[in-house]
Amino acid sequence: MVALPERFETQTVHLKGSHEIKDVSKTTPIYQTSVFSFPGLEEVEQYYRGERGYLYTRNGNPNQAQLADAVARLEQAEKGVSAASGMGAIMAGLLAVLSPGDHLLVSHEIYGGTYALLQKELSRLQIPFDVIDLNRAESLAPYVKENTKMLYFETITNPLLTVVDMPFWLKQAGQHGLITMVDNTFATPYLVQPIRYGADLVVHSATKYIGGHSDVTAGVLVGRADLIGRAQEIVVNYGASLSPFEAWLAARGLKTLAVRMERQCDNAAQVAAFLARHPAVEAVYYPTEASTAFFHRNHQGAMISFRLADESKIYPFYRSLRWIEFAPSLAGVETTVSHPVTTSHRAFTEEQRRATGITMGLVRLSVGIEALEDIIEDLEQALSC
Ligand SMILES: Cc1ncc(COP(=O)(O)O)c(C=O)c1O
Incomplete structure (x- = not known):
């Protein structure tokens, strides 16, 4: 134990004691610290020479690194960086590549928050973009x-769960010398x-x-080491670093990704088939086997959208669900429903809703890991309301 001065005020602050162990923890500890301490100036110099890991949590922290490295490995990427949210990671990726005067092409169906980032922030930085329907366009050349x-x-x-022909469009982008970023x-x-x-x-x-457990807000960007290096600087400079506890929670959740996904995708395939047969359902949006043929697994994901045949039943439908909760997010272990028109696509005009099919009767379902029969029973009784 470190010998401390004996005065009460000093001892209350410096909690040195027998808890400072050298034993190896089975799980990664949470490095809930804003800063790291150094025995002397030589060690500070070592940090700046890249010979020591950490200085200040906004610049880097073992929990942030654990999450980023794990996702990079799973994505077969050279390097990764974590960020305070998905939007923070998207911003870092875009700004790592784009400078004022550069132009960006984006798919017409992207998350509303990403669209807002492009429209409100990047355009202000003189980074314009054009939208392209990757399900209809034949090549990138005209754009x-x-x-x-x-x-x-x-x-x-x-929310319509269409699958972009990724191999084709990435090849096209390569032919035009474009850098590609995939959410x-x-x-x-x-x-x-x-x-x-x-x-x-x-x-x-x-x-x-x-x-996977709806208890953390975090983002990760992975890819080419040179681009990630620049993105890391952007995360640090814009103050978009992930908190150690959130990083720890996300890393803990990640450990069960494979079993969660397998179960959620299996459940979703059965729920999609049930919905497709139900007379109260007019249309089901769920990736087809053909559109996901390039996936490395024979699964179509765990998100489903569907449209009620009678739009006037939309309020009673949500009210009638017994245990499936309404939550405007997705991907937790619990099955939840959302409603794009009143949440993510609220800003759409009536005309845009009709043009895109994102109408009042559209329900978005995030399928969880519960017993399949229970999920179907709750949907069944709510659809019969
Ligand atoms: C596809 C997609 N990308 C990015 C985001 C933004 O992520 P976050 O809310 O973690 O910032 C979301 C959020 O819903 C999303 O659905």
């Missing part, structure tokens, strides 16, 4: 300008690893399947 630098899309889109939040590396098809950067809202 690529002299200053186009990047292509951005989501593996499985929200793999809905698919996760369990289903597909975009880097194997040539993506330069892959981003996750770790708030979703990576964490």
Whole structure:
């Protein structure tokens, strides 16, 4: 034990004691510290020479690194960086590549928050973008300008769950010399690893399947080491670093990703088939086997959207669910429902709703790990309301 001065005031602050063990903890401790201490100035110099790991948690922390490294490994990426949220990771990825004057192409179906980032923040930095329907376009050629630098899309889109032909579009982007960034939040590396098809950067809202328990807000960006190095600087400079506890929670959740995904995808396939047969359901949006043929697993994901045949039943439907809760997020171990029109796509005009099919009667379902029969029973009784 360190010998401390004996005065009460000093001893209350310096809690040195027998808890300071050299034994190895089975789980990674939570490094809940804003800063790291150094025995002397030589060690500070070692940090700046890259010979010591950590200085200040905004610049780096073992829990942040554990999460980033784990996701990088699962995505087969060279390197990763964690961020305070999925949006923080997306921002870091975009700004690592784009400078004022550069142009960006994005898929027409992207998360509303990402669209807001492009429209409200990046355009202000003189980084314009164009939207491209990757399910209808035949090539990138008509959309690529002299200053186009990047292509951005989501593996499985929200809320209509269409699957972009990733191998084709990544190849096209390569032919035009574009840097590519894929939001793999809905698919996760369990289903597909975009880097194997040539993506330069892959981003996750770790708030979703990576964490898996709806108890953490976090983001991870992985990919080419040079781009991640720059993204890391952006995370530090913009103050978007992930807290150690959130990183620890996300890493703990990640350990069960494979078993959760397997169970959730199995349940979802059965629930999608049930919904497709139900007379109260007009349409089911769930990735087809053909569209996911390039996935590394024979699963179509665990998100389903469906449209009620009678739109006027939408309020009673949500009210009638007994234990499936309404929650405007996704990917937890519990089955939850959301409603795009009143949440994520609230800003859409009536015309946009009709054009995209994101109408009042559309329900988004995040399928959990419960007993399949229970999920179907609750949906069945709510659909019969
Ligand atoms: C596909 C997708 N990407 C990114 C985000 C943003 O993630 P976060 O809420 O962790 O910032 C979300 C959030 O819902 C999302 O669904």
